[in-house]
Each structure stands twice: as structure tokens, then as C-alpha cells.
Amino acid sequence: MKLTVCIGSACHLKGSRQIVEQLQKLIAENGLEEKVELIGTFCLGTCQTGVSVKLDETLYSLNPEDIKSFFEKEVLAKL
Amino acid sequence: MRKFDTKVQHLKYKVLKEVARLAFSGELLENVTDIPKMIVPGKEPTMRCCVYKERAILAERVKLAMGGDRSNPNVIEVIDIACDECPVVGYEITESCRGCIAHRCEDACPREAISFDHEQKAVIDKNKCIECGRCAKVCPYTAIISRKRPCENACKVKAISMNEDKTAKISNEKCVECGACVYQCPFGAIMDKSYILEVIDILKKSNNNEDYKVYAVVAPSISSQFTYAKLGQVIAGIKQLGFFSVVEAALGGDLVADSESRELSEKGFLTSSCCPAFVKYINHEFPDLSGNISHNLSPMALIGKYIKSREDKAKVVFIGPCTAKKSEIRKETVKPYIDSAITFEELQALFDGKGLDITTAAEDLLDNASYFGRIFARSGGLADAVRQGLKENGITDFDYKPLSCDGLEECRIALLKLRARKLDANFIEGMACRGGCIAGAGCLTHGEKDKDQVDKYGHEAYEKTIKDAISVLK
Numbered sequence: 001m002k003l004t005v006c007i008g009s010a011c012h013l014k015g016s017r018q019i020v021e022q023l024q025k026l027i028a029e030n031g032l033e034e035k036v037e038l039i040g041t042f043c044l045g046t047c048q049t050g051v052s053v054k055l056d057e058t059l060y061s062l063n064p065e066d067i068k069s070f071f072e073k074e075v076l077a078k079l
Numbered sequence: 080m081r082k083f084d085t086k087v088q089h090l091k092y093k094v095l096k097e098v099a100r101l102a103f104s105g106e107l108l109e110n111v112t113d114i115p116k117m118i119v120p121g122k123e124p125t126m127r128c129c130v131y132k133e134r135a136i137l138a139e140r141v142k143l144a145m146g147g148d149r150s151n152p153n154v155i156e157v158i159d160i161a162c163d164e165c166p167v168v169g170y171e172i173t174e175s176c177r178g179c180i181a182h183r184c185e186d187a188c189p190r191e192a193i194s195f196d197h198e199q200k201a202v203i204d205k206n207k208c209i210e211c212g213r214c215a216k217v218c219p220y221t222a223i224i225s226r227k228r229p230c231e232n233a234c235k236v237k238a239i240s241m242n243e244d245k246t247a248k249i250s251n252e253k254c255v256e257c258g259a260c261v262y263q264c265p266f267g268a269i270m271d272k273s274y275i276l277e278v279i280d281i282l283k284k285s286n287n288n289e290d291y292k293v294y295a296v297v298a299p300s301i302s303s304q305f306t307y308a309k310l311g312q313v314i315a316g317i318k319q320l321g322f323f324s325v326v327e328a329a330l331g332g333d334l335v336a337d338s339e340s341r342e343l344s345e346k347g348f349l350t351s352s353c354c355p356a357f358v359k360y361i362n363h364e365f366p367d368l369s370g371n372i373s374h375n376l377s378p379m380a381l382i383g384k385y386i387k388s389r390e391d392k393a394k395v396v397f398i399g400p401c402t403a404k405k406s407e408i409r410k411e412t413v414k415p416y417i418d419s420a421i422t423f424e425e426l427q428a429l430f431d432g433k434g435l436d437i438t439t440a441a442e443d444l445l446d447n448a449s450y451f452g453r454i455f456a457r458s459g460g461l462a463d464a465v466r467q468g469l470k471e472n473g474i475t476d477f478d479y480k481p482l483s484c485d486g487l488e489e490c491r492i493a494l495l496k497l498r499a500r501k502l503d504a505n506f507i508e509g510m511a512c513r514g515g516c517i518a519g520a521g522c523l524t525h526g527e528k529d530k531d532q533v534d535k536y537g538h539e540a541y542e543k544t545i546k547d548a549i550s551v552l553k
Contacts, residue, residue, distance in 0.1 A: 007551040008326070009447060012447060012541060020550065021550065042386060
């Protein structure tokens with residue numbers, strides 16, 4: 001599974017670093033380093049909403065406070 | 080016109096703009112020979128002896144705007160017919176010498192090169208004169224002037240000499256491509272080659288970023304440029320040109336500060352590798368010291384490398400103040416990461432060639448790097464960032480002694496001391512341009528307030544530490 005977090009300027013200002021940190025932590029806590037690849041990219045083309053996060057080919061718009069539930073509902077559920 | 084310091088820059092810009100305009104509309108090939116006449120349409124000359132010479136020189140500028148002489152690896156070229164063959168006599172006594180009795184000039188001369196003729200007027204013995212200028216400084220009548228060529232004066236690596244026909248000649252063995260002569264020649268007879276056509280081609284062939292994405296990596300010195308608009312509008316303009324996204328080279332600066340501080344504490348001594356002209360200067364003049372050059376790629380190359388590691392089809396264009404960067408990107412170690420490089424002057428020409436008025440654009444954002452990555456743009460910034468890097472890496476047992484060399488003359492002195500083992504420093508930050516990148520030859524304007532602009536821009540960064548800025552890159 002591939003998780004891509006946008007770290008471009010607009011998303012960065014909306015908290016992409018906090019999202020990356022949380023995801024890194026969650027991946028480590030759940031021992032998923034082998035299964036989930038976390039990468040950054042400079043633009044996913046949807047700068048107007050929250051931080052753009054792509055789970056494989058599906059695009060989500062998230063805020064740092066949404067990450068825990070996103071991880072449980074979308075990432076863990078799909079593994 | 081407010082956008083440039085000099086009319087020479089403006090003239091160069093007019094050529095670049097026309098070339099860009101025609102290239103964007105796909106009509107360059109059939110109209111390229113008309114460009115000189117478009118710029119000088121009338122019959123009355125305004126710059127040279129006649130419009131025909133003006134147009135002939137403009138035709139040469141068009142060639143340079145289209146990439147110049149491909150057989151010459153140097154990005155800086157002399158336009159022979161534009162060179163006014165300035166005198167090269169150096170310091171000279173003028174008519175203003177009144178034959179006074181104080182003879183301060185004689186006292187100030189360290190080589191006893193000044194004597195006096197039968198009218199008691201000073202005479203300089205050119206065989207003894209070392210062109211130090213001390214006599215000129217002390218003359219109460221300012222009767223002694225320097226008649227050195229502005230290009231030679233600007234060139235701190237002594238790469239400029241004279242051809243037999245008295246036109247300027249650049250030695251590729253000595254030139255570090257800093258562009259100082261380009262900015263200083265009052266006739267615009269030395270120009271940097273432009274790769275705007277390469278960039279327009281990359282943008283066009285991307286098929287609106289469908290076939291591959293085009294990224295602009297922008298140098299932090301942009302904060303002191305385009306003062307007639309807001310930075311956010313410049314970013315919006317870059318995207319309107321067709322770039323997919325704009326990324327700060329300063330984030331590469333954060334990466335450099337982080338790894339440079341570690342490399343420095345391991346090796347104990349380093350000279351910086353960010354400024355390509357400084358690196359080239361060491362390789363040319365101090366090859367015995369080249370082992371001290373930091374192994375880090377420049378901030379530009381590092382961020383390009385990151386972008387390409389995420390997207391193998393991405394194209395990366397660097398936009399900055401620097402002519403030497405145009406050469407750095409041809410190096411084998413940098414080539415895979417950066418596809419082309421242009422200056423701020425050329426960016427302005429691209430905006431206007433495409434008919435964009437950035438002052439009416441909605442502001443876009445640019446915020447990737449920390450304060451420390453951003454201040455690389457000015458002299459002293461890199462040394463400050465390495466200090467912070469040491470701190471953030473928890474390296475406390477290293478006695479950091481940086482020396483910021485502002486301009487090639489200071490670099491030379493530091494390197495001579497290093498060679499003689501008399502240098503009291505363990506890190507040399509070398510910047511070829513006085514003031515740092517904000518004084519680069521490809522800047523639109525060079526001003527006193529530029530340093531403050533960079534610091535202000537640094538403080539506006541969302542991230543406050545190097546580690547926070549680069550944490551997202553892992």
C-alpha cells in the first residue's frame with residue numbers, strides 16, 4: 001500500500017508535516033513498515049482544500065486531527 | 080523602467096522577451112531575423128554610430144538569447160562587435176594635475192612609480208606601477224583616475240584580457256562564470272547565454288503537465304526581486320507560464336545545512352560547495368585544496384534530486400540570480416537532477432513574452448523551507464545555517480569557526496591563508512558575488528536593502544528549524 005502526502009506549499013501550511021509525523025508514528029506502532037510505504041510529493045493538484053493525501057490511487061483531503069480516524073478506517077481496514 | 084538597474088539589462092531583456100514571445104507562439108523560426116529591426120525600427124541611431132551597427136549587435140544578442148555558441152562551453156560570451164575597446168592604461172594622471180608641492184601621490188606610492196616633469200606635474204612609470212590606486216585616493220584634485228576596463232575591473236579571477244584587435248577576451252581556464260563582467264560592461268558586450276528556449280520547449284512538450292510534470296525550483300534571493308509585485312504573484316505567474324508546481328531551493332539549503340554540519344564535524348575542515356563559481360575557482364586556482372570541498376550537492380541539485388526520486392518523469396527548471404548555475408547543471412553529478420536553468424532577468428522576459436501581468440494575479444503560496452534554508456541567499460547565511468545544523472544534530476563537542484568570504488577577493492585571501500596553514504577557521508563559506516546570491520549577475524535589481532529582504536523572508540517561513548523543514552522529505 002502506498003500513502004502519498006502532499007508537502008507542497010499550500011498543504012505544508014495546512015499541516016502536512018504534522019500529518020507525516022502522525023502517520024510515521026502510526027505505521028511504526030502497528031508494525032506496518034513493510035506493508036505501507038509513506039512518501040511525500042510536491043503537488044497533488046488539489047491545493048484548495050485540506051492536505052492532500054493519496055492512498056494508492058484514491059485522493060483524500062485531510063486535516064492533522066483527522067489522521068487517527070483516517071488511519072483506522074481507511075488504512076487498517078484495507079490491509 | 081523600474082524593473083532593471085541599467086539600460087544594458089533592459090536592452091538584453093527586450094531581446095529575450097521577443098525571442099520568448101515568438102517561441103511561445105511558435106513563430107520564432109520564420110521571424111528570428113526580424114527581431115533586431117523590431118527593437119531598433121527607425122533610421123536614427125540611439126546607442127551606436129548607426130542603426131545598422133545597432134542591429135548587427137542585436138542579431139548577436141538574439142543568438143545568445145537562443146543559446147549562443149554551442150562549441151564554447153563557457154556560458155559567458157563576448158560580443159566582439161559590441162565591445163567598445165575601452166582603454167587599458169590603468170591609473171593615469173589627467174590635465175587636472177596642478178603640479179602642487181605636497182606630492183601626496185608620491186608619498187602614497189609603495190613602488191616609487193611617481194616622478195615629476197619639468198612643469199612639476201606627476202608622471203606614472205608604468206613599469207613600476209602596480210595599479211593599487213593609492214595615489215588616486217590621496218590626490219587633493221582627484222587628478223589621478225583609473226582607466227581600467229570595467230570588465231577587467233569586475234573580473235576578480237583575472238580571466239579577461241585583450242585580443243589583438245583590442246576586444247575583450249575571456250579565458251575559459253580562469254573564468255568561473257560568475258557574470259560580474261556581464262553586469263558591469265557599460266556597452267553590454269558580454270552576455271550570459273540563455274536557455275529560455277530549452278525551458279519553453281520543456282513546458283510545451285509537457286502537454287500541460289499531462290505527459291510529464293514541470294517543476295520550478297526557485298532560489299531564495301527571489302525575495303529581493305520583482306519588487307513591483309508580491310512574491311505570491313510571482314509564484315502565480317510562474318504557474319501561469321505552465322509550471323506544475325514551484326518549490327523552494329531553500330529546502331535544499333536546509334538539507335545542505337543538515338548534512339554539511341555532520342560532514343564538517345567528521346572531517347574537521349570544509350569549504351562550502353553551494354556556490355558553483357567558488358567551487359570552480361578552487362578547482363582552477365587552488366587544485367591542491369580541492370579535497371576540502373564539501374561533498375554535498377548544491378541546494379538546487381539536492382531538491383531536484385528529491386523531486387526526481389519521487390517522480391522519474393518530472394522535469395526540473397532552476398530559476399535564480401546566477402549565471403554560474405547554468406554551467407553547474409551541465410556537470411555529470413548535477414545533470415540527472417536539473418533540466419535547465421534561467422535567471423530572474425529571463426523569468427521577467429518569459430512573463431512579458433507570454434503577455435502575463437503578474438501584478439493582477441491572485442497570490443499563490445511558496446513555503447517549503449525554514450529560515451535557515453532561506454538565508455543561504457545572502458553572505459553569512461550558510462555559515463549561520465551550519466551553526467544551527469550542528470546545534471540541531473546535537474554536535475556540541477565541535478569548536479565551530481566559520482569564515483564567511485563575501486566575494487571572490489575574500490575567497491582568494493582565505494584560500495591563500497589556508498594553503499599557508501595560517502587560516503584561523505575550520506569552515507569557509509565562499510560566495511563569488513559580493514553580498515551573496517542576492518548580488519548575482521542574473522538579478523533584475525541589486526540594492527542595499529536586499530539583505531534585509533532576505534532576512535524578512537526567512538523569518539516568514541512556517542518552519543522554524545532545519546529538522547522540521549526536512550522531516551517531510553524522508
